[in-house]
Amino acid sequence: MDSVADTRTIELRVNGKAYSRPAPVRMTLSDFLRHELKLTGTHVGCEHGVCGACTILFDGRSARSCLMLAVQANGHEITTVEGLANGKDMHPLQAALSDHHGLQCGFCTPGMLTTLVELLNDNPSPSAEDVRVAISGNLCRCTGYEGIVAATLDAAQKMRAGAGGRS
Amino acid sequence: MSGRIVGQSVERLEDRALLRGEARFVDDISFPGMWHVAFVRSAHAHAMILGVDVSAALDVPGVHAVLTMADLEPHLSDRLLRVALPSPAYRQELHRPVLADREVVHVGEAIAAVIADSRYIAEDAAALVMVDYDPLPVVSDCRDAMAENAPRAHRDAPHNLAAEFDMGYGDCDEAFAKAAHVFRENYWQHRGVAQSMECRGVVAALEPMSDVLTMWSSTQTPHAGKRVLCGLLGRDEDKLRVVTPDVGGGFGPKLVFYPEEAVVALAAQIYGHPIKWIEDRREHFVSTTQERDQHWDMEIAVDAQGQILGLRGTLLHDHGAYTARGVNVAYGSAAAITLPYVIPAYQLDIKLVVTNKVSVTPIRGAGQPQAVFVMERLLDRVARELKIDRAELRRRNLVAGAQIPYKTPLKTRGGMQVVLDSGDYPACMAAALERAGWEDFPRRQAAALAKGRHIGLGVANYVEGTGRGPFEPVSVRVAENGRIHVASGAAAMGQSTKTMLAQVVAEQLGCDMSNITVVAGDTGAIELGMGGFNSRQAVMAGSSAHAAALKVRQKALHVASHMLQVGEQALEIEGTAVRLKGGGAQVELAEVAKAVAGLPGYYIPGNVEPGLQATEHVIINDMTYANGTCVVEVEVDAETGLVRVSRVVFAHDCGRVLHPKIVEGQIIGGIAHGLGNALFEWMGFDENAQPVSTTLAEYLLMSSTEMPPPIEILHLESPSPLNELGIKGVGESGVIPMTAAVASAVEDALAPFGVSIAKVPINPPDLISLIHGASQEMRA
Numbered sequence: 001m002d003s004v005a006d007t008r009t010i011e012l013r014v015n016g017k018a019y020s021r022p023a024p025v026r027m028t029l030s031d032f033l034r035h036e037l038k039l040t041g042t043h044v045g046c047e048h049g050v051c052g053a054c055t056i057l058f059d060g061r062s063a064r065s066c067l068m069l070a071v072q073a074n075g076h077e078i079t080t081v082e083g084l085a086n087g088k089d090m091h092p093l094q095a096a097l098s099d100h101h102g103l104q105c106g107f108c109t110p111g112m113l114t115t116l117v118e119l120l121n122d123n124p125s126p127s128a129e130d131v132r133v134a135i136s137g138n139l140c141r142c143t144g145y146e147g148i149v150a151a152t153l154d155a156a157q158k159m160r161a162g163a164g165g166r167s
Numbered sequence: 168m169s170g171r172i173v174g175q176s177v178e179r180l181e182d183r184a185l186l187r188g189e190a191r192f193v194d195d196i197s198f199p200g201m202w203h204v205a206f207v208r209s210a211h212a213h214a215m216i217l218g219v220d221v222s223a224a225l226d227v228p229g230v231h232a233v234l235t236m237a238d239l240e241p242h243l244s245d246r247l248l249r250v251a252l253p254s255p256a257y258r259q260e261l262h263r264p265v266l267a268d269r270e271v272v273h274v275g276e277a278i279a280a281v282i283a284d285s286r287y288i289a290e291d292a293a294a295l296v297m298v299d300y301d302p303l304p305v306v307s308d309c310r311d312a313m314a315e316n317a318p319r320a321h322r323d324a325p326h327n328l329a330a331e332f333d334m335g336y337g338d339c340d341e342a343f344a345k346a347a348h349v350f351r352e353n354y355w356q357h358r359g360v361a362q363s364m365e366c367r368g369v370v371a372a373l374e375p376m377s378d379v380l381t382m383w384s385s386t387q388t389p390h391a392g393k394r395v396l397c398g399l400l401g402r403d404e405d406k407l408r409v410v411t412p413d414v415g416g417g418f419g420p421k422l423v424f425y426p427e428e429a430v431v432a433l434a435a436q437i438y439g440h441p442i443k444w445i446e447d448r449r450e451h452f453v454s455t456t457q458e459r460d461q462h463w464d465m466e467i468a469v470d471a472q473g474q475i476l477g478l479r480g481t482l483l484h485d486h487g488a489y490t491a492r493g494v495n496v497a498y499g500s501a502a503a504i505t506l507p508y509v510i511p512a513y514q515l516d517i518k519l520v521v522t523n524k525v526s527v528t529p530i531r532g533a534g535q536p537q538a539v540f541v542m543e544r545l546l547d548r549v550a551r552e553l554k555i556d557r558a559e560l561r562r563r564n565l566v567a568g569a570q571i572p573y574k575t576p577l578k579t580r581g582g583m584q585v586v587l588d589s590g591d592y593p594a595c596m597a598a599a600l601e602r603a604g605w606e607d608f609p610r611r612q613a614a615a616l617a618k619g620r621h622i623g624l625g626v627a628n629y630v631e632g633t634g635r636g637p638f639e640p641v642s643v644r645v646a647e648n649g650r651i652h653v654a655s656g657a658a659a660m661g662q663s664t665k666t667m668l669a670q671v672v673a674e675q676l677g678c679d680m681s682n683i684t685v686v687a688g689d690t691g692a693i694e695l696g697m698g699g700f701n702s703r704q705a706v707m708a709g710s711s712a713h714a715a716a717l718k719v720r721q722k723a724l725h726v727a728s729h730m731l732q733v734g735e736q737a738l739e740i741e742g743t744a745v746r747l748k749g750g751g752a753q754v755e756l757a758e759v760a761k762a763v764a765g766l767p768g769y770y771i772p773g774n775v776e777p778g779l780q781a782t783e784h785v786i787i788n789d790m791t792y793a794n795g796t797c798v799v800e801v802e803v804d805a806e807t808g809l810v811r812v813s814r815v816v817f818a819h820d821c822g823r824v825l826h827p828k829i830v831e832g833q834i835i836g837g838i839a840h841g842l843g844n845a846l847f848e849w850m851g852f853d854e855n856a857q858p859v860s861t862t863l864a865e866y867l868l869m870s871s872t873e874m875p876p877p878i879e880i881l882h883l884e885s886p887s888p889l890n891e892l893g894i895k896g897v898g899e900s901g902v903i904p905m906t907a908a909v910a911s912a913v914e915d916a917l918a919p920f921g922v923s924i925a926k927v928p929i930n931p932p933d934l935i936s937l938i939h940g941a942s943q944e945m946r947a
Contacts (some may be wrong), residue, residue, distance in 0.1 A: 005228075005476030024289065039196035041188015043415070044890035045364045046448040050863035053364055065279065088906040090186060098182040101828040104836065105661025107192065107415030132871040140663050141364050141416050143832060144839035145871040146878065 006018050007015060010074040014039065015083030023070035031052045032070035041081040041110050045139070052138030056080050061117045081110035084117060092158050093117060096151035104142035111138050120145035124160055128153060172673045173892075176828040177710060180665040181413075181659070187743035190413040190759060193368035193385045194833055197526065200857050201370075202231055203869060204431055204942050205289035206444070207279040207296045208273035208453065212307070212523035212856030213320065219279060224292035229284040233296060234434060236268035241334040242433055242759050243399050250395060250424050251596040252493030254580070259324055261490040261521065265399070265429050265736035271300070272488040273523050274858055275453025280430045290491035292341035296526075302624060309460060309485040309520040318464040320521040329486040329519040331479065337478070337512030338577035342381065342477030346468035350548050351480075356487065356537040356726070356906060358460040359848040363660075363870055365415020366446035366457060373436035377766045381408045382432045385415070386688075387422040387658050388698030393690045396432055411688035415659035417531040418840070420456040422700045423491050427454075441920075443585070452861040456531040458496055460485035465944050467545045468512075473560045474551050477512035486519040487526035487859065494519055496527060497631070498580050499534030504542050506585075507794065523856040529700065531840055535631060543627040547682045549912060549922075557911065558600055558626055565592045565605075572888075579632070587792045589895070591887040592819045596796040599818035603798035616919065621803045622813070623916025627773040627907035629797075632790040632887070633821075634706030635897025639694050641711035643672055643719045644780035646701045647764060649743045651676055651683045651759030656696015656775055657708035658688035661900055663829045667705050670825060671892070675716035676723070677740045678704040688727045689756055695784065700895025704824060707758045710785040710890045718781035726763055729772040736813060782886065791887040793895040795819030796877065797838075799908040803916040805938055808931030810846055810913055818881035819900055823893035827882075830897050835878050837901020843869040844902070845909035845927050 006117060007022040014037060023032055026054045028047075028160035032037045033056070047066045054066040057079035084091040093114045093116055096102070111133060119134040126134070135145065169175065184190040185350035208221075221233035240246060247262035267276045279296050283289035306317030311317055312327040318329050343349055370383045381401060386392050389409040397407050414421065427444055446455070465480035481572045484497040501515050510517075546564070550557040566573050568591035577585040604611075607623045615622045653668050665685035673680050674713040686692040688699075697707070702922030722741060728735040731752050739748045760779040762772045771777060799816035815838060824830050847867040851859040859864040886893025910924040913934070922937040 024287070034194075035622070036198065038197075039188070039803060039804065040192075041190075043192070044194070045267060045366075046413075046863050048862050048864070051448075081186075083189055090183075095185040097186060100407075101176075101179075101832045103182065103185055104417040104663065104832055105364065105414065106181065106190055109185055110188055113186070126281060132874070136870050136872040139364065139868050141362055141418065141840070141868065142836045144835035144869070144878070145874050146834060147828075147834050149871065150877075 003014055005089045008071050010071055011149065012073045012076055012078060016060045027070045028066055029068040029073055031085060033065060033137060038059065039080050039082050043110055045107065045109050053108050053111040053116065055114045055138065057114050057118060062115050081113055084113055092155040093152065096155035097125070098153060099152035100147040102143060102147035102151040106139060108140045112148055120156055120159060126156060127154065129163035170907065171678045172670045172675045172826055173218065174678065175672060175679070178642040179534065179663055180669050180680065180685060181663065181665055192413045192415055192448050193363045193370055194276060194367055194445045196383055196412060198372060201443055202282050202284065203286040203289050203443035204434070204442060205286060205293040206277045206427065207281065207293050207298065208276055209276040209278060210857040211300050212269060212274050212305045213303040213836045214271050214304060215322070216271060217299040217301055220297040223295040223297065224281055226718060227288060227292040227295065229293045230281060230509040232282045233292070234280045234282065234430065234678070235278070236266040238265065239265055239430065239433060242437060244401055245399060248395065248426065248429065248490065249426060251490045252341065252495060254330065255492045256331055256494050257290065258328045261329055262428060263489045263491060265426050270322055273525055274914065275450065276523060277426050277454065281454045282434060282436065284910065296644045306522045307852055307855045309452065309483055309522050312522060313518065314613060320523050325682055327521040329490060331516065331518045333516045333680050335514035337477070339372050339477045339479045339514040341514045342512035344467070346476050348552065349466055349547065349553060351466045352545060353925060354541045356459050356461055356475065356540055357928060358457050358850045359458050359844055360850050360866060361418040361419065361450060361455060363416030363418050366448060366451045367421060367425065367427065368445040369431040370441065370443045372441035373435055373439050374395055375439065379406055379408055380432060380436055381410060381426065382900050383410045383412050384428055385421060386411055386701055387417045387660055387691055389658055389688045390656050390696035391698060391756065392428060396429065399429055400436060404796040405590050406457070408691040410691065411658050411890060412755060413929060414660040419458065419533065419591050419700065421660065422698060423456050433463035439514065449861050453525060453763040453858055456491050456528040457487065457514045457525045457529050457721055459537060459844070463541045465541055465545060467549060469549050473549055473555050473563055475508060475510050475564050479514040479936070482515055482517045483522065483829060484519045485518065485522050485527060487522060487524050488545065489526040491526040492528035494581060494740060495531055496534040500538040502577050502579065502585065503535040503632070507628040508567060509566055510639065524852060526728045532899050533627065533701070535903045536841065536844065536883050536906055537906050539627060539629045540907045540910065543729060544910060544925065547911050558596065559606055561596060561628060562593060565596065568594060568776050576763050583789055586789060588889055589822065589887050590792070590794045592628065592794055593884050595794060595818050595820055599798045600877055601794040602881060603816040605798065612810060621805050621916040623801050623803065623912040623914065625799045625908045625911025625915055627797050627904035627911060629904040630792050630794045631702065631900050631903055632788065633702035633793050634791045635701035635703045636707060638784040638786045639697050639704060639707035639711055640693055640782060640784040641668065642693055642780065642782040643712065645719060645723070645756050645760040648758060649682070649706055649755055649759045649760065653683060653712065654692035655708045655712070656693055656698060657704040660699055662833060663826065664699065664704055666829065667709060667825055671712040672716040675720040677742050679742050682743055702898040706791060706890055706894050706896050707787065709825065709894055710787060711783040713891055714783040714785050715781040717768045718783065720857040721780060722775055722779060723756060726759050726773045726775060728860050730754050730759065730762060787828045787889055789889055791889045791895045793819065793821045793897060793900055793926050795900055795904065797904040797908040799912045801909065801912040801916055803913055803934065808934035810929060812875040814936040815875050816879045818883065819887050820883040820887060821897040821900065822887045822895035824884060825894065832878055832900040833897050834880055838878055838900060838905055839869045839874060839901040841905020842909065845906040847928055849928055903937040
């Protein structure tokens with residue numbers, strides 16, 4: 001069982017903060033973020049890469065943290081849901097999700113947010129169809145997605161107009 | 168009917184923490200050095216357990232224990248989880264063991280619990296636990312289970328009948344004898360999985376100073392869970408606390424008490440060490456309860472004009488392997504089928520049959536979607552045969568607005584008469600049809616068909632029993648700093664329960680939502696409670712919150728009138744203060760709360776009972792019945808069998824709407840669930856009852872790209888006379904008519920082929936067969 005207990009020290013930046021931590025070589029990135037760094041905002045819904053709840057931004061691109069090992073994050077930059085707000089000010093997407101009732105139980109929300117932040121970085125003027133396609137790999141059992149799509153279009157419009165978030 | 172807060176789409180109390188990643192779900196709870204559990208689960212659908220060898224698992228470094236039933240039994244008052252609701256219909260007892268040690272009766276049944284330093288190590292070791300099985304014959308399909316020579320799902324059981332009962336009224340024989348037409352059909356709605364995005368999970372810890380054992384569980388029913396645990400573990404009520412942290416969706420199965428809760432709580436008690444178990448998605452597929460497999464063989468009798476004279480038949484309900492809740496799902500089906508319509512005679516024979524599959528308990532809708540599917544399919548058949556427009560046929564049979572309150576001869580499971588208390592069903596259907604362009608649709612359909620496109624429109628009506636009583640307590644307390652604390656036995660699982668309670672309370676106590684904190688689902692915060700199920704919490708907890716807030720308001724005004732030396736009538740509560748109407752002299756709620764907390768040797772102002780607080784348990788025994796009509800438009804690709812839902816119009820009446828966005832969110836979410844049931848969700852088992860869909864790649868949930876364009880929701884508001892606020896439940900309404908409406912639309916789209924839909928989910932291969940003249944595959 002020695003090999004499974006092996007650890008490597010990894011260095012990474014999460015939400016702008018540098019960490020140097022030992023990580024068991026077989027630990028998933030999602031577990032590392034949640035249980036080692038105590039960033040429990042990233043949720044684990046299926047652990048087989050389908051539900052999208054664990055989506056993070058890995059060097060700015062969306063990725064399933066349940067399908068990556070923590071050691072793969074060595075030397076990389078990660079953003080989780082905890083890193084989206086600017087202090088007390090929520091990201092416009094966060095505010096818009098609340099305005100449009102785009103979350104109910106909120107379990108899928110962190111993965112929705114990171115996925116949609118990437119979308120709006122790539123495409124500041126998405127259509128409703130663009131948004132639906134972007135979150136087609138993020139499952140939500142509560143909302144039927146409607147509020148999420150409406151919120152994203154609203155946030156995109158506000159971000160184009162230069163509005164910030166709100167506290 | 169709107170107030171300043173009630174009836175408004177105010178910001179949800181829950182949102183900020185959830186959006187910022189600061190919420191606390193059960194897997195977010197941790198203690199230093201906490202241990203983790205992995206369960207060893209049955210690989211067989213039916214087998215005797217000859218032995219369990221845990222030695223290799225115990226040798227794994229980091230493993231603290233491997234518990235089997237033999238280890239637990241000395242600490243338990245009972246081997247079994249006796250949680251079945253009472254009913255005279257049972258034909259055998261089928262309680263789940265805390266851990267299986269003699270016989271396993273479904274794949275996924277828990278046999279042993281491995282406790283280790285990490286989940287990784289626990290799972291390694293669980294794979295090394297050697298269970299010696301002697302496989303037994305399996306009951307995989309409930310239709311085979313009642314055959315004379317069928318194997319028994321439980322080896323020593325006399326038969327596979329879990330329960331049987333009948334429901335009905337009127338003279339069916341006479342109705343069918345005099346009928347101009349009688350039609351008979353078989354229907355099947357398939358089993359699905361709840362698939363809350365958060366699976367189940369339990370953390371338990373014993374606090375040594377107080378000797379209080381706390382269990383945090385992702386449950387819909389913390390108070391019921393506490394009751395079961397106190398009994399099993401022999402703990403006093405004040406030495407056990409059950410808390411629901413943030414819950415990532417419930418949808419029914421989390422109302423059940425599970426073996427894992429008992430094992431983890433007991434292990435924490437035995438070892439005095441905090442212990443966590445988090446269900447993974449594959450476990451969710453084989454250990455969390457499921458619902459919906461029902462086979463109906465039904466006959467409907469109508470006169471020459473399509474007026475219903477009678478309805479009769481049989482319902483075969485797949486009960487799964489154990490009684491984890493009761494006969495309630497089948498009962499709910501049987502009691503729902505007639506509701507929107509005037510049906511003079513009704514007779515249904517119901518059998519609940521044991522299979523070697525995961526136990527069946529309610530999932531959102533709880534038997535009602537199946538009943539609506541069957542009723543609406545029968546009406547479509549009548550309409551087709553009699554060449555009457557489907558909507559017109561329904562119009563002729565709906566309970567009329569003037570007949571409300573309509574006393575049906577049916578009784579709820581607790582023996583209360585089913586009285587349709589409010590609503591106007593024909594008006595509701597008319598609104599939906601008008602919005603959907605029902606009258607004009609044949610023209611559009613013909614034009615599309617001329618271009619080779621098959622579009623169809625379907626309609627379905629439902630009446631949903633909501634607000635299951637008898638009560639749900641709420642306490643309202645103004646603290647000495649002026650904060651208003653609300654506690655309830657109601658459990659929040661994503662349906663905005665905290666916001667709902669805060670709204671109702673805020674309306675009476677200053678209209679400042681930010682001054683209110685809500686604890687929902689913590690046995691340490693309020694003594695009694697039922698929890699979240701049956702679209703009940705807005706009705707039951709909302710009513711108690713209203714009553715408690717009114718009492719506190721009354722008291723605050725009374726005491727403040729003494730403090731301010733003015734009449735009560737001159738006062739109002741605004742923000743955090745009691746003040747003269749329109750402004751002027753005022754006293755903070757905080758000061759009022761301090762005044763009624765009392766001082767040694769002094770009068771309490773106004774001579775009231777101490778404490779600015781009230782706890783209410785408003786009792787409402789009768790259920791209140793919500794209703795609605797769904798119209799669905801689909802386009803079917805006759806080449807591939809692909810169904811695209813192009814439009815959903817949903818007209819409904821849930822009485823007074825407390826928060827329009829939350830109500831719409833509940834409906835749209837339910838619709839998405841129902842569309843999944845209609846088109847995608849398939850919990851497959853092979854002939855050995857081995858599950859064949861155990862990932863979210865195999866079991867398809869609705870994703871954003873399958874959703875139709877924005878749902879068109881029409882609100883009708885007939886307040887319920889049964890509660891002060893006029894509320895009817897709405898949490899399950901969206902799901903209930905969807906399979907029926909989709910089937911109706913698909914059948915309409917494929918009318919040129921004479922296709923008849925008798926089973927959901929409707930999958931492309933089935934549709935292709937139907938188009939080519941075959942009948943739908945009715946085997947699993």
